[in-house]
Amino acid sequence: xxxxxxxxxxxxxxxxxxxxxxxxEQFYQxxxxxxxxxxxxxxxxxxxxxxxxxxxxTNIEQALREKHPQDFHRLDVLMYQLKDSASSIGAAxxxxxxxxxxxxxxxxxxEGCLRSFQKVKKEHAILRQKLENYFQLQRQVGPVEKAxxxxx
Amino acid sequence: MDPASTTSSGSSRxxxxxxxxxxxxxxxxxxxxxxxxxxxxxxxxxxxxxxKIIGMMLRKCLxxxxxxxxxxxALSLLRERKGWxxxxxxDVYMPDMDGFKLLExxxxxxxxxxxxxxxxxxxxxxxxxxxxxxxxxxIKPVRMELLKxxxxxxxxxxxxxxxxxxxSGSTEESDRQKKALEEGDNVTxxxxxxxxTMKRKKEGKDDDEEEEDDTEEREDPSQTKKPRVVWSVELxxxxxxxxxxxxxxxxxxxxxxxxxxxxxxxxENVASHLQKYRLYxxxxxxPQNQARIDGPYTSAQEVPFRSGGVVGFDLQALSVSGQLLxxxxxxxxxxxxxxxxxxxxxxxxxxSSGSSANVSSARSSPxxxxxxxxxxYLSGSPNNIESRQIDQPYHLAQQxxxxxxxxxxxxxxxxxxxxxSQTRPLFPGANTNDQLNRSLLMxxxxxxxxxxxxxxxxxxxxxxxxxxxxxxxIEAHDSRLASTVRQxxxxxxxxxxxxxxxxxxxxxxxxxxxxxxxxxxxxxSLNSNIQxxxxxxxxxxxxxxxxxIGPTPMxxxxxxxxxxxNLKGISDLPPSYVSSQNKSLDWKMKGVNLPYQSGQQFGSGxxxxxxxxxxxxxxxxNTINACTVRKEILSVRTEIEHEKVECIxxxxxxxxxxxxxxxxxxxLPDTKLQDAFYDSNIISNELMNVVGKQLQxxxxxxxxxxxxxxxxxx
Numbered sequence: 031x032x033x034x035x036x037x038x039x040x041x042x043x044x045x046x047x048x049x050x051x052x053x054x055e056q057f058y059q060x061x062x063x064x065x066x067x068x069x070x071x072x073x074x075x076x077x078x079x080x081x082x083x084x085x086x087x088t089n090i091e092q093a094l095r096e097k098h099p100q101d102f103h104r105l106d107v108l109m110y111q112l113k114d115s116a117s118s119i120g121a122a123x124x125x126x127x128x129x130x131x132x133x134x135x136x137x138x139x140x141e142g143c144l145r146s147f148q149k150v151k152k153e154h155a156i157l158r159q160k161l162e163n164y165f166q167l168q169r170q171v172g173p174v175e176k177a178x179x180x181x182x
Numbered sequence: 183m184d185p186a187s188t189t190s191s192g193s194s195r196x197x198x199x200x201x202x203x204x205x206x207x208x209x210x211x212x213x214x215x216x217x218x219x220x221x222x223x224x225x226x227x228x229x230x231x232x233x234k235i236i237g238m239m240l241r242k243c244l245x246x247x248x249x250x251x252x253x254x255x256a257l258s259l260l261r262e263r264k265g266w267x268x269x270x271x272x273d274v275y276m277p278d279m280d281g282f283k284l285l286e287x288x289x290x291x292x293x294x295x296x297x298x299x300x301x302x303x304x305x306x307x308x309x310x311x312x313x314x315x316x317x318x319x320x321i322k323p324v325r326m327e328l329l330k331x332x333x334x335x336x337x338x339x340x341x342x343x344x345x346x347x348x349x350s351g352s353t354e355e356s357d358r359q360k361k362a363l364e365e366g367d368n369v370t371x372x373x374x375x376x377x378x379t380m381k382r383k384k385e386g387k388d389d390d391e392e393e394e395d396d397t398e399e400r401e402d403p404s405q406t407k408k409p410r411v412v413w414s415v416e417l418x419x420x421x422x423x424x425x426x427x428x429x430x431x432x433x434x435x436x437x438x439x440x441x442x443x444x445x446x447x448x449x450e451n452v453a454s455h456l457q458k459y460r461l462y463x464x465x466x467x468x469p470q471n472q473a474r475i476d477g478p479y480t481s482a483q484e485v486p487f488r489s490g491g492v493v494g495f496d497l498q499a500l501s502v503s504g505q506l507l508x509x510x511x512x513x514x515x516x517x518x519x520x521x522x523x524x525x526x527x528x529x530x531x532x533x534s535s536g537s538s539a540n541v542s543s544a545r546s547s548p549x550x551x552x553x554x555x556x557x558x559y560l561s562g563s564p565n566n567i568e569s570r571q572i573d574q575p576y577h578l579a580q581q582x583x584x585x586x587x588x589x590x591x592x593x594x595x596x597x598x599x600x601x602x603s604q605t606r607p608l609f610p611g612a613n614t615n616d617q618l619n620r621s622l623l624m625x626x627x628x629x630x631x632x633x634x635x636x637x638x639x640x641x642x643x644x645x646x647x648x649x650x651x652x653x654x655x656i657e658a659h660d661s662r663l664a665s666t667v668r669q670x671x672x673x674x675x676x677x678x679x680x681x682x683x684x685x686x687x688x689x690x691x692x693x694x695x696x697x698x699x700x701x702x703x704x705x706x707s708l709n710s711n712i713q714x715x716x717x718x719x720x721x722x723x724x725x726x727x728x729x730x731i732g733p734t735p736m737x738x739x740x741x742x743x744x745x746x747x748n749l750k751g752i753s754d755l756p757p758s759y760v761s762s763q764n765k766s767l768d769w770k771m772k773g774v775n776l777p778y779q780s781g782q783q784f785g786s787g788x789x790x791x792x793x794x795x796x797x798x799x800x801x802x803x804n805t806i807n808a809c810t811v812r813k814e815i816l817s818v819r820t821e822i823e824h825e826k827v828e829c830i831x832x833x834x835x836x837x838x839x840x841x842x843x844x845x846x847x848x849x850l851p852d853t854k855l856q857d858a859f860y861d862s863n864i865i866s867n868e869l870m871n872v873v874g875k876q877l878q879x880x881x882x883x884x885x886x887x888x889x890x891x892x893x894x895x896x
Contacts, residue, residue, distance in 0.1 A: 059323070114229050114300075117301050117322055
């Protein structure tokens with residue numbers, strides 16, 4: 031059935047997200063929070079995250095472009111915030127890359143930071159795309175069949 | 183439970199929104215029947231995603247959640263609805279205020295259990311949480327299972343808080359501090375019934391030494407959320423009598439307790455009170471140049487200032503008011519000669535801080551012997567403290583005539599330039615004479631105060647409403663000093679932590695010279711929690727007259743009563759956590775011991791310093807301790823010539839430690855402080871210095887941090 035194939039699809043996508051390390055356990059926690067009272071909780075949170083993190087990324091990018099002396103502390107603080115958010119939704123790869131960035135920041139390795147930042151941005155974009163697909167599919171599947179925990 | 187109780191940042195007020203729990207239950211009996219469901223949690227996190235997620239998790243646990251994304255907002259919420267919240271969950275890194283500062287504020291003012299959260303799991307950060315008094319530290323991302331059990335902290339705090347010996351779930355390290363703090367808190371922050379009882383008593387019996395009164399307060403049943411020992415004026419009088427009898431050097435909590443014969447009073451209560459008193463004394467004794475202070479404090483009641491060493495009034499009071507001391511230092515700083523004056527002043531301030539707004543005028547006088555000294559002390563407050571800060575308090579102090587609790591608070595904070603939280607409680611002797619106020623003012627006006635007054639002010643204001651009350655009481659005296667002191671006290675009352683900080687601030691504001699006095703303050707801030715408690719306690723006791731300022735449990739009676747109990751005895755402030763009751767050492771020195779943060783470390787170290795020992799050494803010790811504790815804070819000191827000043831500001835900073843905002847980051851207390859200590863004022867100086875330094879360290883930073891960007895009127 032279309033329904034079940036969609037479900038299957040959804041399940042597979044979700045599984046991949048986890049297997050490939052895009053998401054981690056924290057995402058499950060989010061799903062657990064979803065219930066009848068807040069049926070779209072996960073999506074809401076993820077949307078919120080991407081909105082907020084995009085802003086952060088812009089700020090970081092701006093800070094990186096600033097003329098010297100580079101304020102590594104500020105960069106670190108900004109990136110910390112991003113990491114904080116990312117970890118709270120379970121965005122594993124983004125979080126990891128944030129950690130790398132911060133370490134480079136500690137060492138005041140500007141070039142390294144620039145490179146790392148690009149990676150962060152990339153991971154962020156990839157995850158965003160994947161999750162958008164995921165939620166879209168989820169919506170198609172229907173509210174009844176919220177793929178929370180299903181097909182894992 | 184209705185999960186919709188949460189509200190997004192802004193104002194999610196559970197009570198207002200018809201939550202399942204009624205606000206009035208806050209101060210009353212324990213948790214609602216369905217506990218832990220319905221636990222009133224305040225969630226503070228600047229990250230919207232986290233806020234949403236954790237908020238939802240908490241609701242899933244059936245807690246009553248209120249969210250906000252700014253620390254300032256959180257504090258004002260907490261203040262508005264005192265007693266409403268059971269627990270606070272806060273992120274560490276927030277843009278407007280460091281989570282640790284918030285933690286301190288809360289600890290000082292409301293004494294709620296606070297759980298810190300952060301994605302940062304570095305040991306030192308976690309340690310910081312512990313040392314600042316967090317009951318727990320969660321690493322993000324937070325799992326719901328962890329949140330399910332947070333109610334235990336509430337229960338634990340209530341249960342053990344009532345016994346004057348808090349045994350929170352914090353780690354061993356923080357345990358001591360917390361313990362000390364608790365005791366301090368117990369004493370000063372006598373919430374609800376305690377405070378009220380005290381207030382009643384105070385009003386009823388001015389300066390009477392009634393032993394029963396205090397007991398009543400203390401024996402407050404566990405119906406209140408946090409039963410505390412309220413150091414009423416009477417109680418403090420008894421305390422001072424006992425200390426005087428024993429001699430400040432030999433006054434150990436155990437003996438004091440025995441002499442006081444107050445049923446229900448525990449050794450810990452006395453210990454923390456003694457500690458505060460010592461701090462207070464120290465601060466007072468910091469020789470200050472009164473020059474500055476005199477100006478503003480014209481009215482300063484002439485407290486029988488016994489210059490010449492130990493201040494006439496009870497050091498006890500001072501020590502208790504640890505916080506007060508800083509204030510004194512401020513003023514004292516100015517008048518280098520005053521030096522000793524502080525003690526007197528302290529007393530008043532000490533007491534007054536505790537007392538409520540109605541501090542009688544008497545307050546200032548007796549204690550304010552130091553006056554000049556104290557004032558200068560205060561004025562000398564930490565270098566960093568910006569003069570404007572001082573001015574502010576000054577201004578406020580002048581108002582002491584009025585009863586504006588809030589004002590007072592503001593003043594205090596302003597005065598101390600310390601982070602509001604800190605200053606308020608610190609100033610036990612608010613009532614002390616004008617001199618005190620003066621000195622405070624002077625101190626405050628001292629330049630170099632790092633903390634922006636406004637910030638501090640805000641902080642204080644927000645935080646210590648009760649303080650204000652105390653201040654009001656303090657104002658009774660005419661001396662501005664009193665008010666200033668009060669202010670100091672207030673902060674003290676509110677939160678031990680804060681008081682500590684305040685002390686620091688005070689110190690910082692003092693013109694360097696008053697470092698010693700500052701020290702008194704500083705040390706306090708160092709140990710934000712502990713200090714505050716101590717101070718609160720001491721303050722409370724110091725102010726027999728001060729009409730209990732309302733909420734501030736502190737002592738309800740900050741009376742500046744002239745009965746200056748001989749502060750001298752205080753030197754022994756062995757904070758419970760400090761574990762050392764150094765008694766013999768000049769109280770000045772001992773003051774240093776105050777367990778500022780690491781307080782205990784300090785305290786011990788300090789305590790051991792005998793007055794005889796070279797001040798440098800002593801100071802060094804303190805400094806070291808302080809340094810350790812608050813590295814950056816010390817920077818405050820530098821500005822001020824007097825070491826003392828540094829203390830204060832530093833203390834404040836120290837408290838916050840991490841944030842070294844505007845405060846000069848000089849961080850460590852230099853030996854300058856020590857030198858300053860060694861003023862002729864001797865004991866007080868030393869004490870003050872140490873304390874001040876520490877305070878400065880702690881407060882300085884804190885203050886600045888607090889205020890930076892935090893101009894809220896909290």
